[in-house]
Amino acid sequence: MGKFxxxxxxxxxxxxxxxxxxxxxxxxxxxxxxxxPKACVSAAKIYESLTDKGTCWTVVTPIIFSYKVTExxxxxxxxxxxxxxxxxHEPQQADTLRIPTKPIRRFVVVDQEVYRIxxxxxxxxxxxxxVTCKILALPxxxxxxxxxxxxxxxxxxxxxxxxxxxxxxxAIGGGVCLDIVAWLPPLPTTLLSYIDASVxxxxxxxxxxxxxxxxxxxxxxxxxxDLSFIKTIPRRHISNGLAEMLKMxxxxxxxxxxxxxxxxxxxxxxxxxSDSNVFGQSSQSASRSTRLAIITMLEELAPxxxxxxxxxxxxxxxxxxxxxxxxxxxxxxxxxxxxxxMAYMVYVSxxxxxxxxxxxxxxxxxxxxxxxxxxHQACTMELIQSSLQDRLKHSxxxxxxxxxVGLGQAEIFNNTSYEILNSAYEKWCNELSIPVDV
Amino acid sequence: MVRQREDAPETEGKLxxxxxxxxxxxxxxxWTVVSPIVFTYKITQCENLLDPNxxxxxxxxxxxxxxxxIKPQVVKRFIVIDDTxxxxxxxxxxxxxxxxxxVYKILPLPxxxxxxxxxxxxxILQExxxxxxxxxxxxxxAVGGGVCLDVVGLAAxxxxxxxxxxRVPTTLLAYVDASVxxxxxxxxxxxLSNGMAEILKMxxxxxxxxxxxxxxxxxxxLExxxxxxxAASACTTRVAIETMLEELAPxxxxxxxxxxxxxxxxxxxxxxxxxxxxxxxxxxxxxxMCFMVYVSHLRGLLSAxxxxxxxxxxxxxxxxxxHQDCTLDLIHKALNERLRHSAGSxxxxxxTALGQAEIFHDMIEDxxxxxxxxxxxxxxxxxSK
Numbered sequence: 001m002g003k004f005x006x007x008x009x010x011x012x013x014x015x016x017x018x019x020x021x022x023x024x025x026x027x028x029x030x031x032x033x034x035x036x037p038k039a040c041v042s043a044a045k046i047y048e049s050l051t052d053k054g055t056c057w058t059v060v061t062p063i064i065f066s067y068k069v070t071e072x073x074x075x076x077x078x079x080x081x082x083x084x085x086x087x088x089h090e091p092q093q094a095d096t097l098r099i100p101t102k103p104i105r106r107f108v109v110v111d112q113e114v115y116r117i118x119x120x121x122x123x124x125x126x127x128x129x130x131v132t133c134k135i136l137a138l139p140x141x142x143x144x145x146x147x148x149x150x151x152x153x154x155x156x157x158x159x160x161x162x163x164x165x166x167x168x169x170x171a172i173g174g175g176v177c178l179d180i181v182a183w184l185p186p187l188p189t190t191l192l193s194y195i196d197a198s199v200x201x202x203x204x205x206x207x208x209x210x211x212x213x214x215x216x217x218x219x220x221x222x223x224x225x226d227l228s229f230i231k232t233i234p235r236r237h238i239s240n241g242l243a244e245m246l247k248m249x250x251x252x253x254x255x256x257x258x259x260x261x262x263x264x265x266x267x268x269x270x271x272x273x274s275d276s277n278v279f280g281q282s283s284q285s286a287s288r289s290t291r292l293a294i295i296t297m298l299e300e301l302a303p304x305x306x307x308x309x310x311x312x313x314x315x316x317x318x319x320x321x322x323x324x325x326x327x328x329x330x331x332x333x334x335x336x337x338x339x340x341x342m343a344y345m346v347y348v349s350x351x352x353x354x355x356x357x358x359x360x361x362x363x364x365x366x367x368x369x370x371x372x373x374x375x376h377q378a379c380t381m382e383l384i385q386s387s388l389q390d391r392l393k394h395s396x397x398x399x400x401x402x403x404x405v406g407l408g409q410a411e412i413f414n415n416t417s418y419e420i421l422n423s424a425y426e427k428w429c430n431e432l433s434i435p436v437d438v
Numbered sequence: 439m440v441r442q443r444e445d446a447p448e449t450e451g452k453l454x455x456x457x458x459x460x461x462x463x464x465x466x467x468x469w470t471v472v473s474p475i476v477f478t479y480k481i482t483q484c485e486n487l488l489d490p491n492x493x494x495x496x497x498x499x500x501x502x503x504x505x506x507x508i509k510p511q512v513v514k515r516f517i518v519i520d521d522t523x524x525x526x527x528x529x530x531x532x533x534x535x536x537x538x539x540x541v542y543k544i545l546p547l548p549x550x551x552x553x554x555x556x557x558x559x560x561x562i563l564q565e566x567x568x569x570x571x572x573x574x575x576x577x578x579x580a581v582g583g584g585v586c587l588d589v590v591g592l593a594a595x596x597x598x599x600x601x602x603x604x605r606v607p608t609t610l611l612a613y614v615d616a617s618v619x620x621x622x623x624x625x626x627x628x629x630l631s632n633g634m635a636e637i638l639k640m641x642x643x644x645x646x647x648x649x650x651x652x653x654x655x656x657x658x659x660l661e662x663x664x665x666x667x668x669a670a671s672a673c674t675t676r677v678a679i680e681t682m683l684e685e686l687a688p689x690x691x692x693x694x695x696x697x698x699x700x701x702x703x704x705x706x707x708x709x710x711x712x713x714x715x716x717x718x719x720x721x722x723x724x725x726x727m728c729f730m731v732y733v734s735h736l737r738g739l740l741s742a743x744x745x746x747x748x749x750x751x752x753x754x755x756x757x758x759x760x761h762q763d764c765t766l767d768l769i770h771k772a773l774n775e776r777l778r779h780s781a782g783s784x785x786x787x788x789x790t791a792l793g794q795a796e797i798f799h800d801m802i803e804d805x806x807x808x809x810x811x812x813x814x815x816x817x818x819x820x821x822s823k
Contacts, residue, residue, distance in 0.1 A: 021688070025644040025684075025698055025795070026684045026688055042688030043688075046683055046684070054482060055482070055483045055484075056480060056482045057480070057482075057683060058479070058481075058501075059477070059480075059481070059683060060476060060478045062474045063474070063476075064472060064473070064474045065474070065475060066471065068468055068469065069468070069471070070469075071467045147560065151556065161778065210567075212599075294469070295469070298458055298471060299458070301471075307599075393572070395573070396573065396575065397572075
């Protein structure tokens, strides 16, 4: 939304009003009019312009989004109050929420696979804390990520009935689960959602076979991260999450890249569980890497929550992968598709002279070390081209391609030629394609 | 983007308004992101919106920074229009966009309260998707009454997570719900009265002058369908919009649940849905407001004379002041629902004088409610006349 400027035209007369609350009513008062010291003045303003054609009011109102991301241990330990009251901002608020006279109620949406593993622990947590809760276990997969599923949740929510302000709904699961269950404090249980879906403000469902065509920019009031959930995740899914971590590393954090290069295998083997340590050299790598991944993501999202600025480093790996992912659904996980996109783009960087051969090789080796796919036969030149065309359409006429310009450094480009894209594609296929046995 | 501690010396770069607070404890780490989003929206009141020479409909949404940008070669617009409005104005809308060589699609839809559902939203989403719009510079245009504007607004907010949209209200009710100017000349009387209810609401809550204007000239304004060129009609709609904006701008997302604009909206939702489609929205609102005026009186907030003046004004605007389906039972149910959705307090706006009101947080005693209902019924139900 643009900034509003007062007009200097003689045909227009603009008055700026501030908004002051008197008793229960708000009133417009001219900008420099006197308001008492105790007066409640809003941050919003109204500008009124009178012209010969009519009147125009412009309302400028800041909405402050405030959301919390908490990393903790033992989230499902009945003694840990984070899950119940972690979303409040002051300790006193947390206390008032536990008034014995008022029963605590929670509505919980859990991915059904997660429920199989953690269902008992979740129920026990709430029972021990005397919470009346409804747990809804659903098959949250990419194929089901639709309006129908969102509606089903809404129906159940409506019958359970919650107090809109004091009883936040909880979502526990991977990215798909968190995306659908909008406006709620999510509890990510996959690495991917841990560092990606849970940290941002976007929600969405698929529509007309396009990823996330429908959704909203609403951050949950709070997100809770507990690494111990990662231990029950299959290896392939951990790699999946590592792709998004690698993305942030390649875009803006050399140290994170080196951490993944050096300790990636170990993180995979130990499922991010072994910080305290036997392995000496890899001590703290799990928490350090997740912490860095989260902070780098928050840094990029906070100033641009509603994507007013369409130049976004976090789009790296997301120009070509949406189409690829939808085309071969369900054979590629989201992170895997992202990685294939990134691997191709690394070749584009190299062809553009932005990366050296050595840097390119280090990145690809790192990806392979993280057990991520670096090529796919469905990622044809035709798919790449149509994705980039689409990108042009949705980004105000510019392709806004983030490309690495060094290890842990990147910039946004709008003029990459077809020749470069094509020769990058050839080299990429020559060096990385694997013969397919169908 | 790079984080800097608050006390770090300024370095090169652009500072954002957003902040991240990091808190370390024995349990772990917590980051709180505080990100201000500034909403800017414009309400333009003008004449002859559909005159091809009037730029407003096409470019009125641009701010000064962009008003004089070179316009793209091909301009596209997607217009959702209520199908009744389409019958009346469809040709003029078409003419407007044709004369400006805009590539457009007009989607007429039956936007009634009964159809106001997600199916309608999905239909719009599908058509918008098929038509193709630039994500930021080609707003969806909605032309119609409240239902149309509401439904398109929702579709726009969901499509690509936010697509800009423009509202052109064609009913008085939607008009005073802070939107662009439009013609009310072709509205049937009943629809006009319907709209006047929301204007009356703002008057009762916070504008004595507006109330007196409605009291004195309400029926003439209705007769002339607010088209007469005298000051009364123009003043009425203008003040209605201003008072509404004053209340909404500081509280856009209803962080503060104490809202004067809720007057007339505590009981009416239940009533309206119960007798759908017998009562129009504004009519239900008026019945609610009238009952609440009796509550105010019995609480000693309004005198008998003030109460009568309000009721007479409502009758002068041809609005219903009582309804047999608005039983004591329905009122109780509605107030309990209110309690549930307002964090435990009824937050009841009640007039404390003509053009003044306060929000009450205590529940009204059952006794008083019965008394009010009894008095209201005995004075205003058709049987008693």
